[in-house]
Amino acid sequence: MMNRTSTSLKTGLITAMTLSIAMAAGSAQALTLYTAGPGSLAKKLAAGYEKQTGVKVDVFQATTGKVMARLDAEQANPRADILISASWDTATDLQKRGWLLEYQSPNAAEVPAQFKTPYYVAQGISALGIVWNTKSGTPEPQDWADLAKPVFKDKVTTPDPALSGASLDLLIGLQNAHAQQAWTLFDDLKANGMIIAGPNAQALTPVLQGAKAAVFGAVDYVAYSSMQDGEAVKVIFPASGTVIAPRPMMILKSSKAQKEAKAFIDYALSDEGQKLVAEAWLMPARSDIDAKRPLFKTLKLLPEETHPSASRKEVLDRFASLFGQR
């Protein structure tokens, strides 16, 4: 009686503490997946994998920038087993740092050579394009430069390349292909009132509602799934060429569940996994799986780099200072 208060309070606090410790310990068996969007695809892959193997997958889904930041911040105490990024460069970068585990999945045989390395392999591929609101009363744009014309004054958004991995790939692609001309285009777009609006979908939302007419460099799968929902938008792949953004999957060396992680990569590249990828309006990485949308073979791509590729940070900084972000 005497100690009932203290005992019950103590029990409460101790229970809370033990529970959280138990969570920390218990999660060692589960697999942790850090992934860029689309979140619904990650969840479906996780669910399918769990059904097959009985191993639970904890998903952390955010923009590529936030996923990378989290990975960086957790260096001392790494948690992620698998990373799926939306930017090929991030994988190259992590491999240089020696963070990745070498693994080639048997299911990767049908993945074209350009989309795999000994350390990472594409899960799916998106392309960047112009997403245009068909009800906006503007003429249908055909090329990147059309968006710098007066009819699109104050009517264009673009995803923030600091947040969206794919959008950064486009910047780097344009700069590699056109060098200084690319920056003239960005200057013109800025002068024409283009705004930077968060990650991919946040750049798309104002276009859906009609606040803006077009997105410069939108990731296509987000727009395709909006079209499926009945939104009046169209995806246009510019005449002068665009970039595709393969989405690399990789296993981190710090992973304590490497066997399960390898099995997850196998699953994501299996028939079933790749069909889920196709359903999310991405191009499947395996060339023998059908997609519901134009494949990269049919797209006109920007020429490969002619001179040393610009570094991520350089391009980001230049873009950010052009748009007054920093």
Next chain:
Amino acid sequence: MNKNLFLPALTGAALLLLVALPVVFVILQAVFPHLDSGRLSAPFSAFSPLFTDTGLREMIFTTLKVGLGVALCSAVLGIPLGALRGLFALPGAALWDLLFLIPFMMPPYIAALSWMLALQTHGYVEQLLALSLNNFLFSLPGIVAVMTLNIFPVVYFAVSRSMAASGSRLADVARIHGAGPWRAFIRVTLPLALPSVASSLLLAFTLSIEEYGVPGALGARSGVTLLTTGIEQRLADWPVDMPGAAVLSLVLVAIALCAYSVQKAVLAGRNVETLTGKPADVVAKKLGRAKWPVLALFALVAFITVGMPLLSMMLTAFSGTLSGGISLENLTLRHYVTLFALDGDAIGALSTSMSLALATALIAGGVGLLASWLVIVRKVRSAAVIDGLSLLPAALPGIVVGVGLILAWNRGFWPVTPYNTWGILLLAYCCLLLPYPVRYVSAAMKQIGGNLEAAARVHGASAAQALWRILLPLVLPSLLAAMMMVFAVASRELVTSLLLAPAGVQTVSVFVWRQFEQGSVGDGMAMASIAVLVSISIMLIAVRVGGGAKRRF
């Protein structure tokens, strides 16, 4: 352990864990930028950008501008409405009070997102009224306006309560002595209400500079970065800048603490004696001919602050597509169907939020009860420390607590760490919301005479028994009200949840935010409508319970 020391030690340990630890790590990281690599070299070097980087200075000035702007606009909106409500017999007074509670209870980020959908080019307002407010919304004044609509009730309630309490008796005396009605108001009524007005304005200032959701939702498109969003960027966007985030956190806390201490000082000096002990009828004046214009004003403000965001939210939640606009054929329940079909994802987020909120309410309630008991009743030696620590989070912005918890727990040297489990969210919520139970319960305990507990002790009860059997039942209504407030606020908390939610754990706020990030605005708003419903109904019950408590004493 000595029985008499057990409860103080437990409370002290809880306060150190919840409040002191994150704060200490923010300070350490700010002072020693190389803390991550375990070196204490180059102390204070992270502070130099504060003096050299014009961008940082501008961020700080913009934050101050927003704070002052919100305080000023809240004064313009809240003081006249509060005065009308406090001094005159306003028809439907209880209803207006209820309506003006709602903006305060609506999660600010949801309000901001709703305003965005309503006001942006081709938004709902333009579709219906052909009124384009896009450029206004995405600007500094726009952010101030959206924050003001959320925060002004603080001023409204402070003014109306204080003016109703002092009544118009003294003003009547002035009138009898020949002052005109305006003169009586300005020379007598207003000065009497001044302390509570000033303190509510300072509170509005603090709330607005600590807010993350509104600048997070509107800031990117208006090119406005405030301290809260700037800290989040440094912490959660690649490349990470921990020392920068810590230094900016300290700046933000310093500003918030200044405002908070001034507010406390203002309230402490408030002993304008208007109660004489003689029974006096507080007769509110009739509005007379002004009745209809005043009612129209209240209706207009209520429509803008409550109606507009709620309507915009519901329109989006029930619209099939955004490009479809407002039309009957665009009406759908699709988003609610996906919400509950998404492989249990939305339901998972709801239950995570609810269980975390419940656990927070229990822990914060327990620690708050013990802390106030030690300070008010037991008057232990370290009372000042306990009091200070338990109320400090009132001046701690959520983002800073998030930064502190990451810095403290995301380390290799802990044998076990709550980081990357839901435990870290619990720590964050408990820290942030501890001041609610401390304030409510302290106020209730101050009103209980010491002889009740003394009587229990004389009859052989221990201190803990006296707390359990005598004090707890007496303060229970206040404690319950506080715990419900804690529950409601914890169930909607945004910024620490975004920063700290581990893989596989999603709260309601994270769910809504991510839906917006991924372009599923309709799904996001459908979830938001559920969150708003839960938040508002629980807070309303809390207000009722708390009101009952006040009447009892």
